[in-house]
Amino acid sequence: MLTGRHFAILALTTLTCHGASVATPSVPVMTETQRQEALFLDALSVPSPGEVFAALNKACRPNWATLVTPATAPVTTARPQLALAVGVLAANGYIAVEAQDGQQVKNVGREMMAEAKALGVSQSLLSRGHSLIEFADSNTWDALEDELEATENEVKMTMVEQKDHDLVTLTSAAAWIRGIEVASGVVLANDSLQGSRVLRQPDLAAQLASQLGNLPPKMSRDTMVSKVKEVLESTAVLLQQQNLTEEKERERMQKLHDQSASLVKLILTSTSVAPPIPPPVPAPPVTSPSPTQAPSAGSAPSTPTPSASLVSSTKTDAPPAPKKGGGKP
Amino acid sequence: MKLQFLGLLTAVVIIGFSPGHAAPDQAPPVAQVAKIAPVRKSAQVSVDPTPSPAASAEKSSGQAVNRMAPIPTEARRMALELAGAFQNDGFRVRDGEWGGTLTKGDPRFLRLTLFAGESYWVIAATPSQAATLRVTLYDAQGKALKTEQWKDESRGIGSRYAVGVAPDQSGKYFASVELIETSGDLPAEFSLIYAYK
Numbered sequence: 103m104l105t106g107r108h109f110a111i112l113a114l115t116t117l118t119c120h121g122a123s124v125a126t127p128s129v130p131v132m133t134e135t136q137r138q139e140a141l142f143l144d145a146l147s148v149p150s151p152g153e154v155f156a157a158l159n160k161a162c163r164p165n166w167a168t169l170v171t172p173a174t175a176p177v178t179t180a181r182p183q184l185a186l187a188v189g190v191l192a193a194n195g196y197i198a199v200e201a202q203d204g205q206q207v208k209n210v211g212r213e214m215m216a217e218a219k220a221l222g223v224s225q226s227l228l229s230r231g232h233s234l235i236e237f238a239d240s241n242t243w244d245a246l247e248d249e250l251e252a253t254e255n256e257v258k259m260t261m262v263e264q265k266d267h268d269l270v271t272l273t274s275a276a277a278w279i280r281g282i283e284v285a286s287g288v289v290l291a292n293d294s295l296q297g298s299r300v301l302r303q304p305d306l307a308a309q310l311a312s313q314l315g316n317l318p319p320k321m322s323r324d325t326m327v328s329k330v331k332e333v334l335e336s337t338a339v340l341l342q343q344q345n346l347t348e349e350k351e352r353e354r355m356q357k358l359h360d361q362s363a364s365l366v367k368l369i370l371t372s373t374s375v376a377p378p379i380p381p382p383v384p385a386p387p388v389t390s391p392s393p394t395q396a397p398s399a400g401s402a403p404s405t406p407t408p409s410a411s412l413v414s415s416t417k418t419d420a421p422p423a424p425k426k427g428g429g430k431p
Numbered sequence: 432m433k434l435q436f437l438g439l440l441t442a443v444v445i446i447g448f449s450p451g452h453a454a455p456d457q458a459p460p461v462a463q464v465a466k467i468a469p470v471r472k473s474a475q476v477s478v479d480p481t482p483s484p485a486a487s488a489e490k491s492s493g494q495a496v497n498r499m500a501p502i503p504t505e506a507r508r509m510a511l512e513l514a515g516a517f518q519n520d521g522f523r524v525r526d527g528e529w530g531g532t533l534t535k536g537d538p539r540f541l542r543l544t545l546f547a548g549e550s551y552w553v554i555a556a557t558p559s560q561a562a563t564l565r566v567t568l569y570d571a572q573g574k575a576l577k578t579e580q581w582k583d584e585s586r587g588i589g590s591r592y593a594v595g596v597a598p599d600q601s602g603k604y605f606a607s608v609e610l611i612e613t614s615g616d617l618p619a620e621f622s623l624i625y626a627y628k
Contacts, residue, residue, distance in 0.1 A: 132540070132573030132605060140540035140605050145527020146625065147542045153627055157546035251526040299547050305571070305603040306544050
């Protein structure tokens with residue numbers, strides 16, 4: 103039989119449990135204005151590639167060693183493209199860290215420094231470069247990840263100091279797009295599309311696209327910037343879709359992967375004008391290749407046409423990335 | 432001739448060491464210090480004590496950018512100190528910081544992007560004496576989330592507050608930081624960081 107004392111104990115227990123589960127009972131709901139006016143800080147509101155990959159690691163265990171790509175950086179003088187390349191390289195650095203490929207981290211670090219130098223923001227980065235090498239040599243992976251984020255932030259900070267605020271958004275957007283490319287590729291490799299929920303960040307894509315839309319006209323007219331904005335907008339739309347069938351989900355992932363992969367490729371494609379190539383010495387008719395034959399490796403290139411003077415290749419890092427564990431001599 | 436030279440030398444020495452010709456980088460005379468002192472005193476009680484570099488950048492540019500000072504602010508140092516405890520538990524601390532000044536009754540909001548399956552600690556700290564902070568996490572619709580809470584109860588210099596969450600869904604979230612107690616309604620400098628695992 104329940105007495106008054108029992109009711110009192112029951113009420114007290116209920117109240118105590120309620121207080122413990124609802125952490126902030128006196129906090130009101132955010133207003134629409136507060137939500138719209140909430141600060142969007144590049145350093146905290148945009149997840150670092152390391153954060154994306156950590157989430158991916160939990161959802162499905164990717165084979166990071168297969169995702170490592172050679173450290174390539176474009177040869178260009180276009181500042182937007184250089185800023186984008188820094189973002190892609192930073193993401194590549196995180197992939198190399200996940201794969202525990204020290205040599206690749208060093209290669210990526212070197213390319214990042216080169217891009218930062220081209221942007222004129224490398225003055226304070228020398229010590230970062232040395233730290234990256236030290237940590238890579240000692241296989242200190244956690245410290246390497248921290249150092250990569252710090253390096254990326256230092257590049258961004260120097261951009262801000264040099265009144266290049268707009269480049270910061272480009273770097274963050276590129277790092278995130280590279281993250282999308284990798285993550286969607288990993289998800290697609292799974293039969294059950296594990297890890298797709300990690301990617302559901304339509305608001306972030308929309309926010310980054312809107313920030314690119316607010317860039318000064320001179321920069322927003324840049325072909326590369328327009329392309330990045332276009333991909334971000336399309337990504338936002340794709341990620342907005344909910345309750346898809348498995349087939350549709352796979353289609354969506356494929357689209358995400360394709361568009362981000364082609365954008366990353368474009369970012370890493372050199373666009374600077376190459377020095378004029380001297381015309382090849384005419385070879386004897388017997389050994390000369392047919393005009394339609396593609397030049398093989400080591401063969402002399404054909405006379406460049408005006409349009410062909412735009413180099414459309416990527417500059418590959420000098421030493422090839424050795425296999426895991428082969429970083430040190 | 433010798434007397435003339437000695438006189439000239441004496442004149443040079445006297446003029447050279449007179450206060451009126453003191454080098455500009457030397458300490459100002461007492462009268463000047465007295466003039467400066469009231470200004471400095473009033474700056475200490477001004478509405479906006481020295482904001483963190485992040486806050487300055489945010490104000491000057493009007494754009495959301497992270498600025499990290501070479502020497503961290505006291506608020507950041509305190510926040511990082513607490514984050515160190517979470518690092519021991521396997522959390523990674525983001526390199527960025529949100530810093531600025533809070534006034535009582537005026538919460539400030541930051542947008543965050545969190546991932547399903549990850550665990551987070553959002554940490555805020557203030558070095559202001561007798562100031563108490565509160566951090567709240569909200570979902571995309573603005574509803575407060577159920578969070579684990581940690582607060583500095585030592586009542587020493589400043590205060591620290593951390594909330595932990597493991598979201599079910601990836602997406603947009605908000606963190607608010609609020610000054611709920613302060614002595615004499617003074618504003619307080621703060622720093623907010625987060626760690627993930």
